Amino acid sequence: MNSFKSDFLTIMQERGFIHQCSNFEGLDAKLCEGPQVAYCGYDPTGPSLHVGHMVSMMMMHWFQECGHRPLTLVGGATAMIGDPSFKDKTRPLLTREEIEKNIASIKQNFSSYIRYGDGPLDARMVNNADWILGLNYMNFLRDYGTCFTINRMLSFDSVKLRLDREQPLTFLEFNYMIMQGYDFLHLYETYGAILQMGGSDQWGNMINGVDLTHKKKGKELFVLTVPLLTTASGQKMGKTEGGAVWLRADMTSPYDYWQYWRNTEDADVGKFLRLFTTLPIEEIKKLESFKDAEINEAKKILAFETTKILHGEAAAKLAAETARQTFEQGGVGADLPVLSLSEEVLEAGICVVDLFRQSGLVESNGEAKRLIQGGGARVNDETVHDGQQVLTLDDFTTQGYIKLSSGRKKHVLVKKTF
Helix, strand or coil: CCCCCCHHHHHHHHHCCCCEECCHHHHHHHHHCCCCEEEEEECCCCCCCEHHHHHHHHHHHHHHHCCCEEEEEECCCHHHCCCCCCCCCCCCCCCHHHHHHHHHHHHHHHCCCCCECCCCCCEEEEECHHHHCCCCHHHHHHHHHHHCCHHHHHHCHHHHHHHHCCCCCCHHHHCHHHHHHHHHHHHHHHHCEEEEEEEHHHHHHHHHHHHHHHHHHCCCCEEEEECCCECCCCCECCEECCEECECCCCCCCHHHHHHHHHCCCHHHHHHHHHHHCCCCHHHHHHHHCCCHHHHHHHHHHHHHHHHHHHHCHHHHHHHHHHHHHHHHCCCCCCCCCEEEEEHHHHHHCEEHHHHHHHHCCCCCHHHHHHHHHCCCEEECCEECCCCCCEECHHHCCCCCCEEEEECCCEEEEEEEEC
16 A cells, blocks of 8 residues: 555545556655646536546545646537447447536536636636637648557557457447546646546556646646445446436436435445545544444434535435435325326326336336336335226325325325326
């Protein structure tokens, strides 16, 4: 284990963020010289980032807390190609209009983790479309094409894996790593960025920027990667049976977000407290030492702290109280997800299978039928035995809802619109 002098790398190490670095000693010394600039890149391939992006976002949070300046790079240009790294097939190509819409949508994700503004250490969001889309193709090839060799590009695991599987890698995708390398050079020249951070699957793309800047400017830049996270059971971080856990409240509600962390596996509690909260290490050590039923209290703290960072303290408290009322008192909390249906639809009646699918508790009618057959579906806390059951206004409680439950932890309220 390395012994670092800089506050940032010390925090990264003790909280479990470090996987690889291009030069630990050089980066450590540079960070001790004074405020530095680092960046993480995000391609806007959807309207929201998800839990899997949080590791790098927390890295930027700590980078800023240690007196440095973070940049968030959105790939308005590179999203037009799509990162081929470790993908089985070419990503669907997005239009510029789709990309711009996604950029506008994900901007709110970042401000929960880092501070933006006009100060010298305030974060700034930059878009690589601003410098890539105006490039002259022939001039770019002459200026930078000689700095990249096909031999080296083919050696990266992200490329080798695709080729070993005999899956096509288009020339368009092959350009992605060149664009990402050029981004690093541009951000060094424009903002003085000396460090790029990201997931370990980005190592090949990131190291190209280090090599390009060394060849063109004779300067050493650095990359720092985090391990790709999986849960203790081997599941990819941020995925659930219902899909990705999004960072936008209108795509994953604060309550569902709180529940995601509350359902953390016992073996992951300490790791996730280190990575995804700002709690002191000594407090985390105490919480991760809890055993048996006590570990559930640590999970509630994990859920509260992660939800507070993203959605604010009020939303975290509401989610925690909703869970308490729903699970501990057998009632209905104020923050449960709601499916609103018209009075006309409810008067006509709707099959319980369709209702479970529409609520989002299951993804398909087949999954709803299996849930019912397994005894895991409940309506108003009563087990559903008949998949042909039709629910109407007569099934509404005196409080004005139908409560759908999948197992003990997932609930949705059906309410009527007027």
